Amino acid sequence: MSRPKKRSLTIKGHRTSVSLEDEFWAAFRNIARERNLPINELAAQIDAARHTKTGLASAIRLFVLDWHLQNASARPKS
DSSP: OOOOEEEEEEETTEEEEEEEOHHHHHHHHHHHHHTTOOHHHHHHHHHHHSOTTSOHHHHHHHHHHHHHHHHHHHSOOO
16 A cells, blocks of 8 residues: 555535555545546535544545445445
């Protein structure tokens, strides 16, 4: 796994940055693409839903993990 890198986002007109590993960033971008959402919109949704004590980068990682766990159970077993 790669080291976290700072990534820039715009949420509700405000620039912010999150530190995410390449793997989480790629998965996050793929989820946004699958949902036909701009990445900033998906980040805004995650930001609005997160607990105030949870950082945005952690909330994104947890969102990606949850998405993969939810979709793993929907995939046919080989």
